[in-house]
Amino acid sequence: MSPKRIVLRFGTDISVKPIVYRLVKDYDLVVNIVKADVNPQKEGTMVLEVIGDQSEQGLDYLREIGVSVQDLNQEIIRNDDKCVMCGACTAICPTGALYLERNSMEVKFDGDNCVVCQLCVKVCPMRAMEVRL
C-alpha cells in the first residue's frame, strides 16, 4: 500500500491537541510528518504521509474536530505574467511561502514552503496563482 499524502490546516484550538498521537493510537496509522509549522498567529499546517487500513476513518476524525484535510497531489505555481507584486496574498499564506522581501517590497514565492492549501489561489486579485496537477 502506498502512503497517502495529505495537507492539514488548523486553527489555534487544534494547535494544542495531540492529533498525530490520535491517528497512531486510535486508528493504527503509520504517520510520517513531512512538514509541520505553527505560525506566529498560532495557525498550523502539516504535511503527512499516512499508511493504514483505517486511514479514511482517521481523516474523518480530523475533519470532525475542525481540521481542513486536503490531498497533496498538486502543486502551486505563480504566473509571473499576471502577478503585479501587490502583496495581497502575503498575510494570508499560512506558511510564509509567499512573502514580501523588505525594501524592494517584491512578492517572493518559495515553493518549498508551500503546502498547497490553495488560499492564495482564491485571494489573489490577479488570479496569478495556479494549481497544477
Add this chain to the structure above:
Amino acid sequence: MSVEKTYAEINAKIKAGKAVVVTAEELIGLVQKKGLSAAAKEVDVVTTGTFAPMCSSGAFLNFGHTKPRMKMQKVWLNGVPAYGGIAAVDAYLGAAELPDDDPLNSNYPGEFRYGGGHVIQDLVARKPVKLKALAYGTDCYPRREFETTITLDEINEAILFNPRNAYQNYNCAVNLTSRTAYTYMGMLKPNLGNAHYSTSGQLSPLLKDPHFKTIGIGTKIFLGGATGYVAWHGTQHFPSIQNLEGQDLGPAGGTLAVIGDLKQMNPRWLVGTSYIGYGATLSVGIGVPIPILNEEIAKYAAATDQELFAPVVDYGEAYPSRTPGNLGYVSYAQLKSGKITVNGKEIPTAPLSSIPRAREIASTLKDWISNGNFQLTEPVKLLPSPADAPAANVLRA
C-alpha cells in the same frame, strides 16, 4: 532667500534637457543628505506613483454606427453590461460591472473572475471583444439587435474616465469579529488575523501635495501607461490633515477624477482585478509630477513613510455599520515593516497596492520628463484643499 520657480521656467529646463527630476523616494534621500533648502533649489520636478485597485474607473466608448442605424440602448461587452443611456452608439463601461449571469455571492464567497475591469484590460491588450446591443427602434434608428466582435483600434473613440482614483490615503483594514470578512480590502482573517493597507505611502501622488498647491484641473499625469489629465476633483474628495492630540499625521481624503485616451494605454497599467467575496475592479497605474515651485512644496513632497499615517479600521463590524472612530493610527513605515500592533496584538500586514509597480511608474515618469517628452501643465484651477473643508454627506432613508 528661498527659491521660487514658475511652470514656464521649469518647462524651459525640461525642453532644454536640463531639468532635475527625481522620484519622491529619491527626494527624501536628497533632503536627508543636503537639507531641504538645497534640495528645493536643485530639484525641478518630483515624480510620484501608485498602482492599486480603483473601482471608480471606466471607459466611454463610441463604437461607430451600424447600417441601418441603431441607438444601442442596452449594450454588453463580453457579456458585461455597459451603460447605454447616452447618445446612439456611445456607452460607458464601468470597472466594477459584472455579467448578468454572474453567480455573485450566491455561492459565498463569490469569485468575480470577470468584470468591466477585465474587459477594459482585454480591449487595451488588443484582444477581440464581443459586442452585443439591443434597442427599441425609432424612425431614425430602426435597428433593434446587433452582435459583432470589436477591437480597440476599430472603434471610433475609447476614453478612460475614472471619476474617483488615486485616493490620498486609505484605511488600514482589520477584522475584530470571529468570522472571516471578504471585503474590498481583501480577505480579512478573524480576530485580528491580518491587516491590509492600500497606498504606496511616500510615493503616493496625493500624499505628496496635501494642500493641493500644484495638482488641479488640467494637470498632465501618467495614466495607464500613457499621458492623461486630471479632469476634476474626484468624487468624495474630502481632503483633510489628520490630527491626533496636536500631532500632524499627514493628509487623507483627497481623490482625483482622471481622463485619457485608452487607445494609447497599456495592459501592464490597467489590470482587471477580482476580490473574492467582493467583486471585480480595475487596477490603475497613476503617476503625478509635482513641480518644485518653492521650498514649502518640496517639504510636503519629501514627507516620509514615518510621517504619513493610516487609521486602523475594523471591517468586520465598524466599517459596514458606519460606526465612527478607529483603532488608532499606524505609520506607513510600520505598515511596510510587515507587522503592526493593534489592541495589544501583533499582527502581520500586507499591501494591496503594488510598491514595485509604484516605483516603476515614478521612475518611468521621471524618464519621460528628463528626456524632454513630457512638459508640465499649469492647472486651470487647483483642486479644493483641506482649507476649503468640504465634508462628507450621510445619506438617510
